[in-house]
Amino acid sequence: xxxxxxxxxxxxxxxxxxxxxxxxxxxxxxxxxxxxxxxxxxxxxxxxxxxxxxxxxxxxxxxxxxxxxxxxxxxxxxxxxxxxxxxxxxxxxxxxxxxxxxxxxxxxxxxxxxxxxxxxxxxxxxxxxxxxxxxxxxxxxxxxxxxxxxxxxxxxxxxxxxxxxxxxxxxxxxxxxxxxxxxxxxxxxxxxxxxxxxxxxxxxxxxxxxxxxxxxxxxxxxxxxxxxxxxxxxxxxxxxxxxxxxxxxxxxxxxxxxxxxxxxxxxxxxxxxxxxxxxxxxxx
Amino acid sequence: xxxxxxxxxxxxxxxxxxxxxxxxxxxxxxxxxxxxxxxxxxxxxxxxxxxxxxxxxxxxxxxxxxxxxxxxxxxxxxxxxxxxxxxxxxxxxxxxxxxxxxxxxxxxxxxxxxxxxxxxxxxxxxxxxxxxxxxxxxxxxxxxxxxxxxxxxxxxxxxxxxxxxxxxxxxxxxxxxxxxxxxxxxxxxxxxxxxxxxxxxxxxxxxxxxxxxxxxxxxxxxxxxxxxxxxxxxxxxxxxxxxxxxxxxxxxxxxxxxxxxxxxxxxxxxxxxxxxxxxxxxxxxxxxxxxxxxxxxxxxxxxxxxxxxxxxxxxxxxxxxxxxxxxxxxxxxxxxxxxxxxxxxxxxxxxxxxxxxxxxxxxxxxxxxxxxxxxxxxxxxxxxxxxxxxxxxxxxxxxxxxxxxxxxxxxxxxxxxxxxxxxxxxxxxxxxxxxxxxxxxxxxxxxxxxxxxxxxxxxxxxxxxxxxxxxxxxxxxxxxxxxxxxxxxxxxxxxxxxxxxxxxxxxxxxxxxxxxxxxxxxxxxxxxxxxxxxxxxxxxxxxxxxxxxxxxxxxxxxxxxxxxxxxxxxxxxxxxxxxxxxxxxxxxxxxxxxxxxxxxxxxxxxxxxxxxxxxxxxxxxxxxxxxxxxxxxxxxxxxxxxxxxxxxxxxxxxxxxxxxxxxxxxxxxxxxxxxxxxxxxxxxxxxxxxxxxxxxxxxxxxxxxxxx
Numbered sequence: 004x005x006x007x008x009x010x011x012x013x014x015x016x017x018x019x020x021x022x023x024x025x026x027x028x029x030x031x032x033x034x035x036x037x038x039x040x041x042x043x044x045x046x047x048x049x050x051x052x053x054x055x056x057x058x059x060x061x062x063x064x065x066x067x068x069x070x071x072x073x074x075x076x077x078x079x080x081x082x083x084x085x086x087x088x089x090x091x092x093x094x095x096x097x098x099x100x101x102x103x104x105x106x107x108x109x110x111x112x113x114x115x116x117x118x119x120x121x122x123x124x125x126x127x128x129x130x131x132x133x134x135x136x137x138x139x140x141x142x143x144x145x146x147x148x149x150x151x152x153x154x155x156x157x158x159x160x161x162x163x164x165x166x167x168x169x170x171x172x173x174x175x176x177x178x179x180x181x182x183x184x185x186x187x188x189x190x191x192x193x194x195x196x197x198x199x200x201x202x203x204x205x206x207x208x209x210x211x212x213x214x215x216x217x218x219x220x221x222x223x224x225x226x227x228x229x230x231x232x233x234x235x236x237x238x239x240x241x242x243x244x245x246x247x248x249x250x251x252x253x254x255x256x257x258x259x260x261x262x263x264x265x266x267x268x269x270x271x272x273x274x275x276x277x278x279x280x281x282x283x284x285x286x287x
Numbered sequence: 288x289x290x291x292x293x294x295x296x297x298x299x300x301x302x303x304x305x306x307x308x309x310x311x312x313x314x315x316x317x318x319x320x321x322x323x324x325x326x327x328x329x330x331x332x333x334x335x336x337x338x339x340x341x342x343x344x345x346x347x348x349x350x351x352x353x354x355x356x357x358x359x360x361x362x363x364x365x366x367x368x369x370x371x372x373x374x375x376x377x378x379x380x381x382x383x384x385x386x387x388x389x390x391x392x393x394x395x396x397x398x399x400x401x402x403x404x405x406x407x408x409x410x411x412x413x414x415x416x417x418x419x420x421x422x423x424x425x426x427x428x429x430x431x432x433x434x435x436x437x438x439x440x441x442x443x444x445x446x447x448x449x450x451x452x453x454x455x456x457x458x459x460x461x462x463x464x465x466x467x468x469x470x471x472x473x474x475x476x477x478x479x480x481x482x483x484x485x486x487x488x489x490x491x492x493x494x495x496x497x498x499x500x501x502x503x504x505x506x507x508x509x510x511x512x513x514x515x516x517x518x519x520x521x522x523x524x525x526x527x528x529x530x531x532x533x534x535x536x537x538x539x540x541x542x543x544x545x546x547x548x549x550x551x552x553x554x555x556x557x558x559x560x561x562x563x564x565x566x567x568x569x570x571x572x573x574x575x576x577x578x579x580x581x582x583x584x585x586x587x588x589x590x591x592x593x594x595x596x597x598x599x600x601x602x603x604x605x606x607x608x609x610x611x612x613x614x615x616x617x618x619x620x621x622x623x624x625x626x627x628x629x630x631x632x633x634x635x636x637x638x639x640x641x642x643x644x645x646x647x648x649x650x651x652x653x654x655x656x657x658x659x660x661x662x663x664x665x666x667x668x669x670x671x672x673x674x675x676x677x678x679x680x681x682x683x684x685x686x687x688x689x690x691x692x693x694x695x696x697x698x699x700x701x702x703x704x705x706x707x708x709x710x711x712x713x714x715x716x717x718x719x720x721x722x723x724x725x726x727x728x729x730x731x732x733x734x735x736x737x738x739x740x741x742x743x744x745x746x747x748x749x750x751x752x753x754x755x756x757x758x759x760x761x762x763x764x765x766x767x768x769x770x771x772x773x774x775x776x777x778x779x780x781x782x783x784x785x786x787x788x789x790x791x792x793x794x795x796x797x798x799x800x801x802x803x804x805x806x807x808x809x810x811x812x813x814x815x816x817x818x819x820x821x822x823x824x825x826x827x828x829x830x831x832x833x834x835x836x837x838x839x840x841x842x843x844x845x846x847x848x849x850x851x852x853x854x855x856x857x858x859x860x861x862x863x864x865x866x867x868x869x870x871x872x873x874x875x876x877x878x879x880x881x882x883x884x885x886x887x888x889x890x891x892x893x894x895x896x897x898x899x900x901x902x903x904x905x906x907x908x909x910x911x912x913x914x915x916x917x918x919x920x921x922x923x924x925x926x927x928x929x930x931x932x933x934x935x936x937x938x939x940x941x942x943x944x945x946x947x948x949x950x951x952x953x954x955x956x957x958x959x960x961x962x963x964x965x966x967x968x969x970x971x972x973x974x975x976x977x978x979x980x981x982x983x984x985x986x987x988x989x990x991x992x993x994x995x
Contacts, residue, residue, distance in 0.1 A: 009315055174758035178820075181716050183745035184775045192771075196762045 010200075013276040020272020026265035030258070034081040043071035045078035045232065057250055064250035066240075075232055076254050082233040083214050083262070086148055090213035091206040093152040098159035099202060103190050105160075106167025117164070120157045128154035129219070136225040144227055147220070151213055159205050166198045200277040207273060211266035218259055234259045297367045301328035302472050302504045303352070303389075308364035308374075310344070310351050317577045321347045323528040324364070326603070329472060334498070334505045336515040336536070339525035340551075340839040342573050345508050348525075349474050353391060354381045369471065387417040390465035390503075392494075394477040396457035400449035406433075407445030410464045417468045432463040435500060436493045439929075453930040455486035459493055466497045473498065474506045479514065483703035483866065485927045488910035491518060492926060510839070512555055513912025516540060517919040524548050527574050527584030530603055534615035536916050544606050544615070544622040547585045549635050554844035555914045556869040558995045562892050564873050567636045568845030572809035583620070588841075590637070591630055595620050641852050654693040657729065657828050657860045658715070663688045664723030665707070665714045665884075669935060680935050684710040686884035687724070692828065697854060697861035699871035699892070702881035703907075705931055708864045711881075712830050715862075716750055729827065746776050749821035753833035755813035759805040765791075765816055766801035772823040790819040794849060811842035815849065822853065828860045835870055847874055868911050872896060880904045883934055883942045889968060890982030898991050900971065900984035902949045903927075909994040925994065941966050941987070949988055960987040 014020055038044060041062065049061070049069040057064045063072035105116035132150050139146040170176060171194070179189050195202070214234075220226030221235025222242075229236070234255050241252030297304040310322040322344040329335045339345040350356045352366045352373060366373045368389065373381070385391070393399045400409060410432060411425035420428070426445070433441035436459040449457060458478060465473055475494065479487035491514065498505050507519060515522055516536065523533040524545065532545040543549045553567035571588035583589070583596045601618045609615040624630050665685035668678045685707040692698045700708040715726055718733045718741055726733040728744055736744060749772075752758040759768055769787045778786070788798045794815040805813055814834060821829050834850070835843040851874055853859060865871050871878060872892065879889040880903065888901040899905045906925040913919045927946045932938070940962040944950050950961050960966075968983035969975055971991075 012315065174752040174754060175760040178750065178752060178758050178817075179760075179771065181745065181748075181750050182772045182775055183742050184771065188775075192763075193760050197760070199762075 010276045014272055017272040019268045023265040023268030030262055034077050034084055037077035041073055043074045045074040054248055063254045079232040079234045079237045086217045087210040087214035089148045090151045091210035094156035094209055095202055095206045098156040098163050099195055102160035102163025103167045103194055106164045107171055107190055120160050124157045133225045140228055144231055147226055151216055167194055170194050170197055204274045207270035211263045215263055298328045302331050303329040304367040306365045310347050311361040313359055319576045321528055325530055327523050329504045329506050331504055332502055334519045336507045336519035336522045338509055338515050340510055343525040344528040345525050346476050349476050349508055386413055387468045388470055389472045390470040392461050392465050392475040392478045394480050396461045399461055402449055405446050405448055406460050410467055413464050413467045432467055436463045454482055455930055458490050462493055462497050466501045469501050470503050472504045476508045484910045485906055488924055489926055512914035516914050516916040517912050531618045535613045538615050540916050544617045544625045545619045546589045546635050551841055553636050554841045556872055558869050558872055558911055560873050565639045565641045565848050566844035569841035591635055657692050657694055659691040659727040661689050662724035665710045666722055682934050683884050688886055690879055692860050695858045697863055697875045699863040699875035699878045701865050701868055706881040707884040708881050712832055712864055746824045747827045749826040750830045751817050751821050751834050754837045755817045758817050761805055764802050764804055769820050776824055790823055794819045810838050811845055814846050831861055831863045833864055888984040894982040900989040901986045902947050903943050905992050905994050
């Protein structure tokens with residue numbers, strides 16, 4: 004039995020992780036295909052229904068100007084998911100490169116990389132993004148992905164750095180070095196693949212954090228800008244009427260909660276399945 | 288067969304009587320039957336050895352008896368200690384017995400002590416838990432015990448913390464703690480495995496003293512047949528979770544009747560063999576302990592297996608030579624056909640043929656020098672403080688080492704841990720500017736190589752590490768691992784695959800193995816892969832850093848034979864680093880013995896082993912146990928006092944002086960040189976050893992002595 008089969012088997016035993024995985028799958032399908040099962044599109048206005056509660060034609064109700072809340076929520080979810088997963092991949096990738104080069108080469112590169120990491124760690128990321136974001140207003144939302152990524156990779160990089168330091172001592176790395184293999188080949192071939200499990204877990208957990216951060220920013224108007232919608236902007240728009248017209252706020256809010264919870268459950272499940280420390284626990 | 292076993296009653300006179308002990312662990316692949324019906328008795332005052340390779344279940348037996356296994360383990364059967372059942376007792380009841388009537392000595396003495404309390408506090412605690420004495424009395428007893436196990440200045444050392452003791456001293460303290468409550472049984476689980484051979488000799492000595500002081504029985508669990516030969520009264524050989532042969536020690540060693548025992552005895556490298564003589568490997572690997580079929584567990588590796596061996600597992604039955612005083616039991620269908628390790632007049636395990644080493648025809652002086660190391664120095668700074676670290680001292684790891692290796696020659700660097708042997712070879716492998724001395728490799732100075740020259744040297748200089756598990760990237764299939772050096776040194780892609788397959792067959796593996804991952808191989812096979820990788824570029828020199836010390840004896844023999852054979856076929860030169868002297872006996876042409884960063888004796892293997900000159904070499908050789916109870920018990924063992932001194936100090940005079948028995952025996956007026964001068968390698972007449980490859984020792988009072 005291969006290692007990944009074993010991991011999968013252990014993962015399957017974790018009921019909440021499987022639940023989380025199913026929830027994510029359902030949300031993904033809903034976000035990308037939801038628009039095909041309803042007759043309404045997110046930017047369409049139903050002049051006959053303003054502020055209507057959920058009904059058979061508008062499943063999640065309608066907004067003040069007659070937009071279908073279901074279509075909007077799905078559109079927002081789509082954006083939040085894309086941003087979340089992009090940030091997860093980019094920030095972990097960045098962390099892997101910076102951390103591994105710092106650990107493997109040592110010396111000046113190590114000091115420079117560690118300095119950048121520590122510097123970014125002490126900067127208040129939320130404030131900085133808030134200050135920078137007006138400058139990128141009107142430009143692509145991808146800039147937001149870049150901004151969030153830049154501020155969410157440092158802790159991962161520290162872990163990668165430490166893992167690299169210990170992997171560097173391992174004999175297969177020394178063997179490759181004595182064989183004359185080039186340093187970057189050693190990193191990409193021998194060091195990073197051997198921390199793949201950590202990187203995978205970390206990506207998952209970052210996704211949850213990034214979605215929350217994006218929503219928070221959008222809520223305050225710093226994140227996704229109209230006409231784009233994300234869960235955060237929807238929540239922001241709905242808060243004013245949270246108590247009177249519940250559906251404007253509740254659906255986006257609960258989907259955000261469920262999504263982040265599901266991602267965390269999967270992340271935890273992956274960690275328990277991959278991390279050998281939890282092996283004893285799993286066998287009981 | 289298990290039905291027969293379960294009816295055997297407990298021996299009422301035995302201190303420990305174990306019947307039909309079975310231990311099962313749950314695992315992803317299914318239940319692991321680690322111990323499958325083990326019976327044995329330990330009588331008062333007797334030393335019983337359980338010997339087996341890793342995975343044979345020997346340690347599990349001890350832990351099961353003591354109730355120290357993890358909760359998920361399922362233990363059945365029965366273990367009577369002086370008539371009382373131990374299995375199934377709750378932790379509280381067991382604690383009354385553990386430490387008081389039954390004491391344990393573990394392999395790793397560092398983890399057996401709590402680091403935050405002093406040694407004395409921990410020993411007196413052990414006394415006060417089980418005996419009603421005052422604190423002062425317990426303390427006095429602790430000092431007495433430490434004194435008994437040979438810790439100097441016990442009165443002061445009692446206030447030391449575990450980390451302030453060396454490995455050997457911790458194990459002594461562990462033994463002191465074990466005998467604190469005058470136990471009836473001491474269980475020692477690999478008590479000397481983590482220790483150097485000279486310290487092992489001391490500890491075995493202490494264990495014997497402790498046993499005599501308490502009159503306790505000793506259950507010794509070990510993988511080392513030499514240790515068994517020297518200490519045990521009776522032996523049980525375990526394989527695949529069962530006892531496969533048991534008897535009094537002399538008959539097991541003299542007339543083994545289970546093929547596994549015969550193979551194991553043949554596979555042990557021996558101090559008194561000759562250079563280039565083959566060892567007898569046992570092919571294959573131990574069985575996977577999940578879903579074992581009803582067959583002899585050894586059948587896949589047994590050269591004399593017949594049909595019945597595959598159909599039914601043999602019971603542990605008495606042999607024809609068994610008598611009432613000396614019960615000899617063997618689990619083998621054909622045991623009665625085996626006499627003196629032979630069946631039908633043929634040896635059970637045939638001696639493999641190895642090619643002759645070609646270079647022996649040319650005199651050493653006429654052969655090309657592959658590597659020439661002169662006065663090599665390697666120092667490590669000792670730093671203190673995490674943020675603003677400052678240098679507080681220096682470890683003189685390698686302190687002036689010189690040797691040369693010629694074409695087709697194997698030089699062994701041997702010594703105990705911390706002697707600088709591994710530092711020496713890594714310093715060579717780094718190919719960088721040296722702190723002192725010079726390395727000339729393939730005729731070029733290693734410190735002044737250009738980038739291209741360096742790559743060229745790397746091509747001809749390869750390395751095999753100690754632990755094949757660690758030296759092969761677990762994420763790459765074997766084919767990619769073997770192709771890596773080829774790719775790095777620019778072999779065209781289409782030529783790589785054929786070369787990989789060629790390499791696999793060269794080290795005795797199959798072509799289909801190329802697509803598997805390292806985890807799917809046994810330790811011995813993995814080391815073969817590592818050797819194949821080293822051979823990929825047809826190097827001239829291979830550095831072998833403890834290549835077999837992580838392997839079991841039966842597997843080790845195969846790898847050593849392979850190394851000898853490859854050297855003969857490919858004309859390779861080796862630098863073979865080892866802590867185990869017997870391992871290099873049959874593999875190396877020349878031996879260099881290292882002590883505290885310096886070579887203290889060098890010479891042809893036969894000379895060094897048969898006529899050692901330096902007192903340290905003599906002590907080292909005499910400490911290596913020989914797997915033959917008759918000879919082992921007749922040998923005179925030179926016990927060194929103390930441990931290897933710290934390498935952070937530069938010593939004036941001879942560095943071995945503090946532990947040297949010859950120095951201690953000399954009259955005062957003859958020790959002047961030892962105290963003031965640093966000896967260089969000379970022969971007995973005081974002639975300095977040049978590079979002509981003769982025998983030399985760094986001692987002012989060379990005296991030949993036969994110690995093997």
